[in-house]
Amino acid sequence: MFLAKINVTLKESVLDPQGQTVLRALHSMGYPSVQDVRVGKYIEIKLEEANFNDAESLVKHFCEKLLVNSVIETYTYQVESL
Amino acid sequence: MKVSVVTFPGSNCDRDVGQVLSEYYSAKVSYVWHKDPLSGNPDLVVLPGGFSYGDYLRCGAMAKVSRVMQDILPYAQKGGRVLGICNGFQILTESGLLPGALLMNQKLKYICRNVELISGSPQNPISQKISKPSLTLPIAHGEGSYFADTETIRILNSENRILFRYKTNPNGSIESIAGILSSNSRVVGLMPHPERAMNPCSGNMDGRLFFDSYLNN
Numbered sequence: 001m002f003l004a005k006i007n008v009t010l011k012e013s014v015l016d017p018q019g020q021t022v023l024r025a026l027h028s029m030g031y032p033s034v035q036d037v038r039v040g041k042y043i044e045i046k047l048e049e050a051n052f053n054d055a056e057s058l059v060k061h062f063c064e065k066l067l068v069n070s071v072i073e074t075y076t077y078q079v080e081s082l
Numbered sequence: 083m084k085v086s087v088v089t090f091p092g093s094n095c096d097r098d099v100g101q102v103l104s105e106y107y108s109a110k111v112s113y114v115w116h117k118d119p120l121s122g123n124p125d126l127v128v129l130p131g132g133f134s135y136g137d138y139l140r141c142g143a144m145a146k147v148s149r150v151m152q153d154i155l156p157y158a159q160k161g162g163r164v165l166g167i168c169n170g171f172q173i174l175t176e177s178g179l180l181p182g183a184l185l186m187n188q189k190l191k192y193i194c195r196n197v198e199l200i201s202g203s204p205q206n207p208i209s210q211k212i213s214k215p216s217l218t219l220p221i222a223h224g225e226g227s228y229f230a231d232t233e234t235i236r237i238l239n240s241e242n243r244i245l246f247r248y249k250t251n252p253n254g255s256i257e258s259i260a261g262i263l264s265s266n267s268r269v270v271g272l273m274p275h276p277e278r279a280m281n282p283c284s285g286n287m288d289g290r291l292f293f294d295s296y297l298n299n
Contacts (some may be wrong), residue, residue: 014229015254017190066147069140069176071183072229 002047002055006067006077009040014072043067046082055079083297085109086124088154090116090145090173095131099167099277103128106280106290107297116145120153126163126297127154129170131222131275141184141225142172151177164269165296168223171261171271180264180271181238182230188254192224196286197252199260199274202244207267209245211295216249217288219274226273228255228262238262245272270296 010016019037026034045062049055056079068075087100096113103109114120116134120127135144145151151173158164158179166174174180187193199217201209230238235256238244245261253273261272279289 013231014185015188017186017188017254021190066143067139069143069183071175071181071231072185 001082002049002052002079003082004043004045004047004055004059004077004079006043006045006059006063006075007040008043008063008068008073008075009038011072011074052079052081083107083109083126084122084124085111085126085128086114086120086122087111087128087130088114088116088150089130090132090134090148092134092136093130093132093169095167095169095275095277096128098275099128099130102277102280102289102293107293114150116148116150118150120150120157124162126165127157129154129164129166129173130277131168131170134169134173137169137225140176142169142174142176145169145173146177155179158264158269161266161268166269166271167275167277168221168226168273171273172225174269174271179269180262181234182228182262184225184273185227185229185254186225187223187227187252192222193226193252194220194222195252196220197260197274198249199246200249202247202259202261203239203242205242206245206263207242208263208270208292208295208299211299212291214288214291217246217291218279218286219276219288219292220278220286221252221274223253223273226255227253228259228273230256241265243267245270246274267299 100111247258251258276289276292279286
């Protein structure tokens with residue numbers, strides 16, 4: 001059994017109004033040192049595959065085909081065996 | 083004219099658009115469930131507004147991998163006509179039938195009101211046939227901010243593929259883009275709802291100006 005942990009974030013060139021809103025909220029909480037906030041997504045997938053390479057290439061395939069919109073998002077992932 | 087309107091789980095404007103096409107344009111409308119194949123060789127496929135799959139993951143992301151889209155992709159690639167309204171436009175960009183993406187509205191609020199639309203590209207085949215200088219259509223969306231990279235925007239402009247722009251940008255869309263066309267003009271996506279501005283009872287019939295031009299194109 002493998003567990004994939006995927007972080008999906010907006011590309012740098014894309015405006016992130018959610019992140020900006022969180023930034024302003026942190027400032028209003030009294031934390032002026034905060035320079036920037038970007039809000040992304042974290043996805044966990046458990047999958048039963050024969051080996052690590054198969055699991056990893058499937059996870060990459062899921063990201064490319066569904067989990068990530070490559071027009072506006074970028075991603076990193078790690079796969080560990082459970 | 084045979085029209086297939088697709089219903090995904092969470093689509094809620096399927097009957098609105100089907101009803102106006104049948105009532106005002108005598109279209110023979112079939113409603114296609116997302117798990118079913120696209121059959122009957124329609125003249126037009128409509129991806130309606132709504133919240134397909136609850137907008138989970140990203141708006142339109144899961145609709146793009148549904149069974150019916152496996153038929154709609156080659157249908158469009160062979161020159162078939164597809165109209166995507168609101169969530170339908172999101173599905174078209176997710177599936178790659180139209181370029182770019184629809185992001186969260188810049189002010190993060192769901193906007194539900196009438197907006198004024200002006201023609202996008204001066205030589206756009208659909209908007210140039212609309213006699214009024216601007217249309218008023220309702221928008222109702224939380225993720226309608228159109229985004230594409232600089233090169234894509236340049237291409238859309240140079241190929242006259244921008245259908246409408248917002249006169250006053252409500253959601254942060256790049257260049258106030260409200261709707262676009264594919265390179266063969268057969269696939270059209272727009273965030274506003276022309277199907278909600280057809281009936282005199284609604285007080286606004288500008289949707290007819292869009293459909294009159296679009297369907298006669």
